[in-house]
Amino acid sequence: MRFQITLPKARKAFLGLAAVVALAGAARADVLDDVKAHGVVKCGVTLAAAGFSAENNAGKREGFDIDLCKAIAAATLGDETKMQLTPMDLKTAFAGLPTGAVDVLTHRFTWTESRDVGGLKFPKIMFFDGQGFAVTKKSKAGKIADLNNATICTLQGSTSELIVASYFGAHKLKYKIVTFASAEQAWDAFVGKRCDTVINDRSGLAARLAKLPNRDDYKVLAETVSNEPIGPVVAQGQPRWEALVRFTLNALVAAEELGVTQANVDAQRASQNPDVQRLLGVTGDFGTKLGVANDYAYKAIKAVGNYGEVWDRNVGPKTPLRLERGRNALVANGGVMMSIPIR
């Protein structure tokens, strides 16, 4: 998301390479064994993004990303409180994985080819994001086509600039663009009415809108103009740990598909549905094969609820972010979120 588009490619390439070099130099033994030995899961998280990773009034960090870390801690160690959160920016985050400063990044990073090839593995996409446009309701723009002749604020040198040029060019729309050195300045200029619209990742727009006192004067257009698949990140060369993270996250999605919730997960253990039985470890040996307790998925769901509950609690329509599921709805509901079969 934000970090991916702000950084020049050269720096990305360099960081990817640095990660590979660091990995070659200091390959960790086995992260899963390490985590069990230390009795804590170390998660790298965003510095501050409302709804995803931000401190509440009590100074406790909470959000969508934090819940994913909780689920992993619960699945691995049987206790969701056994997690250690480290707020990190991009520079420290990618270097922290191979060195063991963190075990997993429950961050806002987009899965890209260069990152994957550069030694960063994305076990499962947990957020299908994409760039969108925010407008004032007063402007009466309901779709991108209504933005003909509009002035657009964005971050200078970002992929947004190219996305705007190619999209507006392809749809024969005219526009004027004002680019700023930081995403904050671009947002301030938009709120200051210098621009008719601002382009950014939808989750980023929602997080910024959530902080505006008059947020009801604004809306985000329905169209999404890019793909930003986002999910937790682990270091490469750790197949056991990668699999555990993948199937813990997968269990949250499977639970939603099967109607298993935080509230009914205990009762569901008595379910006659063979899919639910395998998910919760009542039958089969999926957890044992992953190297953790056989009911690891039960513990993860007990800790944070299913995927839909995590969404609704942190970023959903009833939170300040007011994000609809959209692409992230289950396939059955018209989205693209699905579980890997537990068979």
Place this chain on the structure above:
Amino acid sequence: MSRAVFLERLPGYVGQAVLLAVVGWLIWRGVSNFQSNARALGLSAGYGFLHTQAGFQIAQSLIAFSPASSYLDAIIVAALNTLFVVALASVLSTLIALCIAFGRLAPPGIVRGASSIYVEVFRNIPLLLQILFWYFSAIALLPGVSESLEFGGVLLNNRGLFFPRLTLMHGAFALDLPHVNGFDVGGGFALLPELMALTAGLSIYNSTFLAEIFRAGILSVPRGQSEAAASVGLSGVRAALLITLPQALRVALPAAGGQYQTLAKASSLAAAIGYPDIMQIVGGTVASQTSQALEAMTLVVLLYAAINLFIALVVGLANRRLQKREGR
């Protein structure tokens, strides 16, 4: 050179040779290090990218530009934008500075006090802060497009200041009037809010320094000159323009030239408010989109150096003319 003198100077020669060798070695190591690192990282050095399609739009261009234009075109547009704002701010700051300089030399009173306060206030606030202030107050105070202020064909709103433009249509001159067109203003010639804020910030800040330089120049002209002008019946304003100012300029010009160069460099603060200048387009967008940061930054350095050398040349020529006239 006698043997004794040579021996006396020998440590100096050896020292210079060693220094030269060290500097040469550092440069050689730096260049070869860069080349091997660039090869290892797979960075392709070179300026081949200049002729590829830029793919982005620029808010203000004095020549035709579209996303289909090349990076080279983008760089030319950016350089022209920098020259435009530097020229505007140089002229404006000079005019303001002249008024303030004479104001500070006026007899004690409102004019003198106000001029002194102006200098002290605007000279002592960081330029970046002033530019941000003008920018965000401008876009906060100006009305939206639909509520544009209109006076005599000129439109003012938070998208800019729009002037009518003369165009050649079917062999006859026609007036292209700006008009509200949905979100935007169509037709006419536009001054963007970014340009106005940057020009205001640069002009006001630099005028305080220029005013002091001009004041020093004016004070350097012997009092007898203005007294003589008065005795032959020249009015105060005519005496100032015809007698005092030309002589004051001889003293003020070299220092003022340096101030114009400072202004040209300070124009790179444009990046803070999104005015598409050299720093913003070449050092920002082009560098990050092509991944050729080193080449782009080299271009930025060369462009600013060229602009400043040009200013130095103009000031130098003007100075030589003034000194010649004095010699006559």
